[in-house]
Amino acid sequence: MGSKVLKLYYMMHQRRNPQNKTREFWGNFGDELSPLVVTYITGCDVRWARVRDADLMAIGSILDSLALTKVAHFWTRYRWRKTPLAIWGTGVMRETFDYPANNLNVLALRGPMSAARLHLKETNVYGDPGLFASELVPHSPKIYQLGIVPHISERTYEVTKQFCAAFPKALIIDVRKHPIDVLKDISSCDMILSSSLHGLVVADSYSIPNAWVRFSDKVLGSGFKFQDYAAGIGRPHMIAHRPEDIPKEPHALENFLKAPYQAIDVAGSNRALAQKLKNWM
Structure with missing residues (x-):
């Protein structure tokens, strides 16, 4: 049956x-x-x-x-x-x-x-x-210092490549890949910058420090969905960073992301x- x-x-x-x-x-x-x-x-x-x-x-x-x-x-x-x-x-x-x-x-x-x-x-x-991402795919070995998850509408933007120049161990993650492969890519990173909501959600699932970045104005909506998600998990107002506001030096970026990061009760x-x-x- x-x-x-x-x-x-x-x-x-x-x-x-x-x-x-x-x-x-x-x-x-x-x-x-x-x-x-x-x-x-x-x-x-x-x-x-x-x-x-x-x-x-x-x-x-x-x-x-x-x-x-x-x-x-x-x-x-x-x-x-x-x-x-x-x-x-x-x-x-x-x-x-x-x-x-x-x-x-x-x-x-x-x-x-x-x-x-x-x-x-x-x-x-x-x-x-x-x-549930971290239940679908176990944590991958850490390979990359930084993962960049552009929204599907921003995948060709040159601004995302600037981070690869600043961080030798950086990965631009293509959200058009099979979702399991995207989860593996995200979980292999120490830190995540994303203009995709689910880039941030998946990073939270793996307890990876992350930040919302507006690489352009092409992503639909005013940011409502990001604030809605944050409120749903008990976080304060989510800040939309511009690329120029993000530190381009590894140690500075680590402090920028990890110091304010609040892990959530994913299991609960x-x-x-x-x-x-x-x-x-």
Whole structure:
């Protein structure tokens, strides 16, 4: 008898291949962590589904899909679904999002700011399921002094390469790689600079000192998702650093990152998240 099929919505982009005219689907490692984590916890046969057909939403700033997608809005808001769409560790991208959680089964959210945008006064469990990274892939041997995780929209920016010139043992991590390989790359670094939220979440999972850096203005949103994540794990306001503010000398960078870094209770957060999902199953 096969595993139970669980239909999961997560962000998948599509583009047309100009050579063979076929459609290609791709995500980045934060999006593609979602099915890996859900499979790890539930043991289900997890399959991608459209919002209107899905059982569950998990990793990603994808709650906006409920308002941006007319079909999704129709199916969820007006109760054409037989069972409510379950929300687990998901978050909102923009502070302008406004969607009362009618006919949604909210198991957990990324943070309290997302809860407010859903008109929820209280949610018992907050946290990003990307924190399960260190359970999916054990800690790798440390190879690099510094890992740089540019958002997928910034992967070609020259400014990220400046850090490689300053740090001989630096690695620019390509978020288009298989998510397991990205986790291995991040865990092999002593420190992480990232413009990708999940670069920071995964670094936290491995207790690696990290900082949010704005390499450009191309990343969508005003930083809402970063502050939401920080609030969800009990951290104060998260600072968005500009590249020019980051020390380019190894010892200075170590002091810059490690002195203020607050490790979080990853095991406790993950236990609470996992229990919510298992109870729903």
